[in-house]
Amino acid sequence: MEISGIISAIVIGIVIGTLGRLVLPGRQHIGVLWTIGVGIVAAFVGTGIAAGLGVADTKGIDWIEWLIQIGLATAGVAAIERFKARS
Template sequence: MNWLWAIVVGLVLGLIAKAILPGKQQVPLWLTIILGMLGALLGNWVASLLGVEHTKGIDWIRHLLQLAGAVILVAIGDRLWVGARGNKHRAT
């Protein structure tokens, strides 16, 4: 069940990150999910450094850090994906 939850969170964070980033991202859905999951892990790590990983109620700061991590990783992943695949899918 933990893997299913991680996939759902990765999907949600990845899709929100793609919506926040300007322009159209070329990164495929499977990579968006993975980058969203990694963004959640990155956000949790930063939250633990800041001492906000476990709070009472909803952890808004941790969730915002997870989203920020997903945005950063989706942006980097998109650039790497386009670079690896070439610019044949990008409109100039």
């Protein structure tokens, strides 16, 4: 992966993590770095799932891929919030 790919993954991760956090109701008690980390992981995993389903590369905007990524980010933010609440 080239540096431009890494930078774009980080930017997309920030967007995906933020959108995933916005989907959850109420206030989340996790930091910005956790949100970005969850977003980056969700972006990579969501792209893999979308590729497996054959919807990763379509003409125009890949809405299904974005929905998968945002759903994964939402689940990740909720899981980390629950984990941190126990600690």
